[in-house]
Every structure is written in C-alpha cells, then in structure tokens.
Amino acid sequence: MLRIFLILCCSFFSVVVSANNDVWLLVDTKARKIEVKKGEQTIETLESIAIGRGGAGMKLYRGDNVTPHGSYKIGWIGEKSSFRRFFGLTYPSVDDAQKAFAHHIIDEPTYYRIVSAHINNQIPPQNTPLGGQIGIHGLGRA
Numbered sequence: 001m002l003r004i005f006l007i008l009c010c011s012f013f014s015v016v017v018s019a020n021n022d023v024w025l026l027v028d029t030k031a032r033k034i035e036v037k038k039g040e041q042t043i044e045t046l047e048s049i050a051i052g053r054g055g056a057g058m059k060l061y062r063g064d065n066v067t068p069h070g071s072y073k074i075g076w077i078g079e080k081s082s083f084r085r086f087f088g089l090t091y092p093s094v095d096d097a098q099k100a101f102a103h104h105i106i107d108e109p110t111y112y113r114i115v116s117a118h119i120n121n122q123i124p125p126q127n128t129p130l131g132g133q134i135g136i137h138g139l140g141r142a
Helices: 094-102 108-119
Strands: 005-009 014-018 023-028 033-038 041-047 070-081 084-089 135-137
Touching: 070 094, 070 135, 094 108
Parallel strands: none
Antiparallel strands: 005 014, 005 070, 014 023, 023 033, 033 041, 070 084, 084 135
C-alpha cells in the first residue's frame, strides 16, 4: 500500500509528502519546487511547479483555487486523469474541519463526517463546502 504524507506549512510555504519512513517530498509552494528526499538528503529537485491560481493558504470554499496548507496523505491515485496521474490528497484534514467549523464554513454533521473518515483511515468527503479533489498532478493534456 502506498502511504504518502503531505504537509503544507504556513510559515515555510512547504508541503511534505512521505512514501515511507525514509523517502518523502518537500513541496515548497513559495519557491514552486518539489524536492525528493531520503532522510535529510535531497535526491532530486523538480522546478517550476504550479499551485492553485489563488495561491497557498487556508481554503475557504470550493472553487477558491487556493492550495491548502495542512497535513495530508495520498488517499488515491487516479490513473485515468486528464493530468495523466492524479495523486489525490486526504483533504480536508481534521485541522481544516476544525477551522472551517469555527468560522461557520461547515456545519456540525460535515465536521463529524470529516473527522470520522480520518479516524477510520478513509478518504474524507470530497463534496463539502471546503471542496475536494485536491492533489498533486501534471499539467494535463494540451
């Protein structure tokens, strides 16, 4: 089973994705690059990545084009995507749900559906007011 962990850090504008305990990705949304790392050593760097047109930060609603900050895992891999491969993230996280509930963006049942999915190692609902289908992917077909 592919386990990947992703962190979008607000202060460093970075994302961390880990496939196992040694290999992980550091996605820097400010510098627009991905570093493939083994431990602390950088194995490869992918430059000029794109993020949401709305930048990186707290997503407020579906369609805001913001790349969310937070901690995520790869929940699924879409092989038949127009992006060739789509690595879907477990967005929204429990932290996203807590912030959205506190700001009255989502209601209590939605909050508990998101939390329950994470507790049960499932993909959280992708159709909430926060949006979904957030992932790492290529640029797609021209």
